[in-house]
Amino acid sequence: MKSAVENLTPTRVKLNVEVPFEELKPSIAEAYKTVASQIQVPGFRKGKVPSKLIDQRVGRGYVLETAINEGLNGWYQAAVQETGIRPLSRPEVEITEVPDPSATDGELKFHAEVDVRPEIELPDYAGIKVEVAAAESTDADVDKALDELRGRFGTLKSIDRPAADKDFLTIDITASIDGAEVDSATGLSYQVGAGTMLEGLDEAVTGLSADEDAIFDTTLVGGEHAGESAQVKVVVKSVKERELPEADDDFAQLASEFDTLAELREDLAKQAAESKVVEQGVEARDKVLDKLVELVEVPVRNPSSKSSWSSTSTPRTPTAKASTTPRSTAPRSRPTPSAPSRTRSSLTPSRKRKKSMSARTS
Numbered sequence: 001m002k003s004a005v006e007n008l009t010p011t012r013v014k015l016n017v018e019v020p021f022e023e024l025k026p027s028i029a030e031a032y033k034t035v036a037s038q039i040q041v042p043g044f045r046k047g048k049v050p051s052k053l054i055d056q057r058v059g060r061g062y063v064l065e066t067a068i069n070e071g072l073n074g075w076y077q078a079a080v081q082e083t084g085i086r087p088l089s090r091p092e093v094e095i096t097e098v099p100d101p102s103a104t105d106g107e108l109k110f111h112a113e114v115d116v117r118p119e120i121e122l123p124d125y126a127g128i129k130v131e132v133a134a135a136e137s138t139d140a141d142v143d144k145a146l147d148e149l150r151g152r153f154g155t156l157k158s159i160d161r162p163a164a165d166k167d168f169l170t171i172d173i174t175a176s177i178d179g180a181e182v183d184s185a186t187g188l189s190y191q192v193g194a195g196t197m198l199e200g201l202d203e204a205v206t207g208l209s210a211d212e213d214a215i216f217d218t219t220l221v222g223g224e225h226a227g228e229s230a231q232v233k234v235v236v237k238s239v240k241e242r243e244l245p246e247a248d249d250d251f252a253q254l255a256s257e258f259d260t261l262a263e264l265r266e267d268l269a270k271q272a273a274e275s276k277v278v279e280q281g282v283e284a285r286d287k288v289l290d291k292l293v294e295l296v297e298v299p300v301r302n303p304s305s306k307s308s309w310s311s312t313s314t315p316r317t318p319t320a321k322a323s324t325t326p327r328s329t330a331p332r333s334r335p336t337p338s339a340p341s342r343t344r345s346s347l348t349p350s351r352k353r354k355k356s357m358s359a360r361t362s
Contacts, residue, residue, distance in 0.1 A: 003079035010118045010299035015091070017079045019108040021099055024067060031067035061101040068098065068108060076112055089115040118299040122292070130287035135280040137272035145268045146247060149255055156240040162207045163239045165193045169205060170237040173198075175220060175230045182225050187237070197221075198232060208236045 001023055006014040035054050037047040044053070054063060072093065080087060091112035099106030156168055163169055168191050174184040193202055204216040213235040220230050245251050252264040 001075060001078060001082075003082050005083045005085060008113065009301075011301045012113065012115050013085055015076075015079055015083065015085065015112045015114065017075055017110055017112070019075050021105050021107055023075075024071070024099065024108060027067040027071035028063065031063045031070065034066060034070070035063055059101070064098065064101050068095070072110070075108075075110075079112075085114070086117040087114045088117055115301060120296060120298055123295040125288070125292060128288055128291050130284055130291065132280050132283045132287065135273070135276040137269065137276050141272040141276075142265055142269045145272055146265065147244070149268075150244040150247060150251070151242065153251070153255055154242040154244045157243045159239055159241050160209070161239065162209050163192055163205050163236060165206070166242070167192045168240040168242065170240075171205065172235040172237060174233045175225075176233075177225065177228060177230045182230065183220070183223060201232075201234065204232075204234055205236055208239075210236055210238050212236055 001020070002018040004016045006016060008014055032051050032054060033047070035058060036049045039049060039054070039057060040046060041049045041053060041057065044050075049057075076091065076093070091114040093110055093112045095108070095110040097107065097109035099108065159167075168189065171188050171190055172184075172186045173188060175182050188197075190197060190201070190205075192205060195202060198218045198221065200216045200218045204214040208214060213233060215231060215233045218230060218232055220226055220228050245254070247261060249260045252258045252261045256264050256267070258264045258267065
């Protein structure tokens with residue numbers, strides 16, 4: 001098989017493909033098997049009809065058409081690999097030449113126009129200068145890291161007071177639209193201020209004690225009622241606060257390989273300093289990229305082009321119906337099975353749940 005690329009624009013090419021008769025033979029043989037399984041001839045079992053009899057009954061031209069139509073995608077994909085182009089859209093295929101059905105030679109010729117990823121030339125980036133903030137860590141950074149470490153070893157303790165920021169709650173929720181219940185959940189764990197569930201929930205539960213409830217209006221975030229306004233009733237079943245271990249030598253030995261709190265704080269200070277340097281590097285990288293973007297020219301597709309594409313589009317499978325005379329054909333994309341839909345809760349945006357209404361403690 002021969003293939004060549006003709007550049008039409010910086011974002012569109014024409015792929016010219018020639019398939020010799022020898023490479024058509026396997027597809028023709030498969031086409032005979034396909035046709036044989038589709039017709040019934042007296043005296044022959046289905047699928048066992050001889051090729052010559054198929055030629056008499058349906059015509060060799062039909063067999064050749066079937067072979068080309070079934071093999072077109074494979075030849076197109078092979079040409080894409082051979083030429084190294086990176087398609088971004090479904091190709092527009094035109095068959096320009098097919099072998100004579102009455103002959104045992106000849107070749108298939110077709111071309112495919114397709115949008116491709118443009119080649120982008122990076123400018124000379126030597127000498128680009130950017131300024132970043134100084135990488136300095138403070139005692140506040142060390143204290144924050146220490147508190148986060150203490151939080152990992154904290155325990156939840158039930159308290160008899162109204163819920164406040166950072167408290168951990170067990171709640172029941174019921175959502176209603178126009179007075180009709182549409183979703184509910186019980187025994188959800190939630191940290192006040194996390195903002196991981198419904199808008200308005202934090203304000204509603206703040207100040208509530210165990211067995212108290214509140215009603216608030218919000219927009220549902222999942223399930224079949226996602227995006228709809230609803231009235232939600234929340235009942236607080238329990239209020240807990242996180243009790244942190246004392247920051248002392250015993251904690252240092254429990255949470256790290258160090259024997260004293262001073263050694264642990266020294267290590268946390270070193271980590272904080274390293275983290276600041278990493279943040280500085282990320283800031284420098286992003287600023288250099290911003291400058292490069294200003295210098296790079298990226299070709300875009302001509303709006304008058306027949307097809308359209310975006311940076312996230314994927315190549316479609318080309319198919320074309322062949323005939324004994326060349327003619328233009330538009331490729332048809334083959335259907336792909338859609339993923340099974342999954343019922344989601346209206347009350348939580350989380351995608352990964354064992355139950356439709358479960359939530360995760362922040």
